[in-house]
Amino acid sequence: MRHRGxxxxxxxxxxxxxxxxxxxxxxxxxxxxxxxxxxxxxxDARRQADAGADIIDVNVGIPGIDEGELLLRAATEVSExxxxxxxxxxxxxxxxxxxxPKLPAGTLVNSVTGDKESMDPVLEAAAQTGxxxxxxxxxxxxxxxxxxxxxxxxxxxxxxxxxxxxxxxxLMFDFLTIPVATDPGSALVTLECIEMASAxxxxxxxxxxxxxxxxxxxxxxxxxxxxxMAILSGLSAAIVNPLEEGIMQSILAADVLAGKDARGVxxxxxxxxxxxxxxx
Amino acid sequence: xxxxxxxxxxxxxxxxxxxxxxxxxSGVEPLALIDQxxxxxxxxxxxxxxxxxxLPELVMSAEIFNExxxxxxxxxxxxxxARGKPVVIGTVAGDIHDIGKNIVSxxxxxxxxxxxxxxxxxxxxAFVAKARETGAGLVGLSxxxxxxxxxxxxxxxxxxxxxxxxxxxxxxGGGPVNDxxxxxxxxxxxxxxxxxxxxxxxxxxxxTASVESV
Numbered sequence: 001m002r003h004r005g006x007x008x009x010x011x012x013x014x015x016x017x018x019x020x021x022x023x024x025x026x027x028x029x030x031x032x033x034x035x036x037x038x039x040x041x042x043x044d045a046r047r048q049a050d051a052g053a054d055i056i057d058v059n060v061g062i063p064g065i066d067e068g069e070l071l072l073r074a075a076t077e078v079s080e081x082x083x084x085x086x087x088x089x090x091x092x093x094x095x096x097x098x099x100x101p102k103l104p105a106g107t108l109v110n111s112v113t114g115d116k117e118s119m120d121p122v123l124e125a126a127a128q129t130g131x132x133x134x135x136x137x138x139x140x141x142x143x144x145x146x147x148x149x150x151x152x153x154x155x156x157x158x159x160x161x162x163x164x165x166x167x168x169x170x171l172m173f174d175f176l177t178i179p180v181a182t183d184p185g186s187a188l189v190t191l192e193c194i195e196m197a198s199a200x201x202x203x204x205x206x207x208x209x210x211x212x213x214x215x216x217x218x219x220x221x222x223x224x225x226x227x228x229m230a231i232l233s234g235l236s237a238a239i240v241n242p243l244e245e246g247i248m249q250s251i252l253a254a255d256v257l258a259g260k261d262a263r264g265v266x267x268x269x270x271x272x273x274x275x276x277x278x279x280x
Numbered sequence: 281x282x283x284x285x286x287x288x289x290x291x292x293x294x295x296x297x298x299x300x301x302x303x304x305x306s307g308v309e310p311l312a313l314i315d316q317x318x319x320x321x322x323x324x325x326x327x328x329x330x331x332x333x334x335l336p337e338l339v340m341s342a343e344i345f346n347e348x349x350x351x352x353x354x355x356x357x358x359x360x361x362a363r364g365k366p367v368v369i370g371t372v373a374g375d376i377h378d379i380g381k382n383i384v385s386x387x388x389x390x391x392x393x394x395x396x397x398x399x400x401x402x403x404x405x406a407f408v409a410k411a412r413e414t415g416a417g418l419v420g421l422s423x424x425x426x427x428x429x430x431x432x433x434x435x436x437x438x439x440x441x442x443x444x445x446x447x448x449x450x451x452x453g454g455g456p457v458n459d460x461x462x463x464x465x466x467x468x469x470x471x472x473x474x475x476x477x478x479x480x481x482x483x484x485x486x487x488t489a490s491v492e493s494v
Contacts, residue, residue: 025456063426091425142376142400181335182379214379215335 013255013266015055015237016248017087017108017206018048021078022059033060033070041074042081049082051242052252052270055108056082059089068095072102079103087134097121105130111174114139114153119160127164134206135161137175137193147192150175151200154193158201172204172236173197180222181215187226194233204236224250232258284313284348288320289327291337293344296320300348310355314392317348321391325475338474339383342390349392364391365485368410369420370398372431380454381422384477391478404431404438411439411448417485420477421467423454432465449484453477 021044023030029040045056056078060070067090075086087108090096096109100122109126111134112118126133135157137143137150144150154173161171175193178186190207197205207230213219224246227238231254240247252270255261284303287296296317303313324341327333367388371381378400385397398410411419419439421432432452439445452467462470468484471477 138376140376140401142378179335179379182339182383184336217331217334 013260016053017055017239018053018242019057019239020044045078048242052248053242055085055087057087057089068098072099093118093121097125100125108132110134111136114156123164132170135173147189150193168202172206174206177212179214191233198234206237208239228254284316285320289323310352342387346390364393366394366414366416367418368396368416370402371400371422372428373403375423375425375428376400377424384474387474404435408442418449421452436466451480
């Protein structure tokens, strides 16, 4: 399998991880996966790639299926269909550990938590293949409420990874986001963590934006603003639905403003492509 | 004098509290004031349901209600602390999601129920013990993960095993909870948002007893 994308840590622009392939709340997709079919998965993968995703997240978690087997098949076919690296996504560490050795080195693994049962099998497998690993800043006790608490969990994962020979450059941290509707300071905590990830840990960061806007209207505008702030704070990768109205333009525009897309090369290329499709 | 109902329904924190203080000073019946506040809260709930109000406004109104009740409580006949009917709530074993649970907990508290929130990842025995200790007539089980459904089922079974199932109504909630889940876990009902939860609690154990001094 060859990837047209550069190695994950060679890029300067904000990476886009397409999050669409996930059966949670998608009955049709869940039904198809139950039957072992991948038509929707591959169609979603191609649409996200066309929209500008750099990496395709693949989550096939449904109760009662052999997740490892299906995850491997879906990940392999998605990568072949798009030419992009995949981000294998599961809450079951053993499924992840079983699949990692069978995928190429540039694969991203989503994710480990700060708990041993989660870290050990995944990090051990990832150490042998050169996979990148996302560490979630939470553990069995929950999500720490402040930035220091989340950094502590991240450091624990970093040290554990180091023990397996995985350097910080191959880790990305997901500092998670509590809905701003219930916690007015929640975005600020996440942004502070993102800044510290590169400054203090030498690791990357990923951000899923949909949780921030829970309970609020006009969610797209909140996502766009949050992404702009996170990109300025040093975000490495955004986990988004690239098909969501305006989301790709927001990221590309923020990259121009944050100096991550010199002379707007990527922004302008995207603009012309949209114009051609009659969508600018 | 400004209308307390309209003020809290408009999420006017300072004005609501000022109006409540003024009303108390001019001798308005404390219980009547609580009724007016509750009518305002009901309007907030209705506007939330039709997506005119949003989550931060729902939470804010509950906070205003709580502050207003704190102003009123010392004026109640016996001067004692108002206490509502007991309710037990928590996130079931294997799950640590608590945002929805916390919102429901806050809204119930602020509406006057005596809420015992036992936290996240709580085994069946913890729910049973707390319900027994408090004499709660209603237990709320929360969970977001699929694994939580089996925990909910086990928790409800634990109430049966303890011979307490007839004494408590059990409601469930959380992101993916629906009719099917409700039947699977053998709960009495389920709710999709905080106002539905509030309505279920009121239906099962009656309006809060917050206006009765103990």
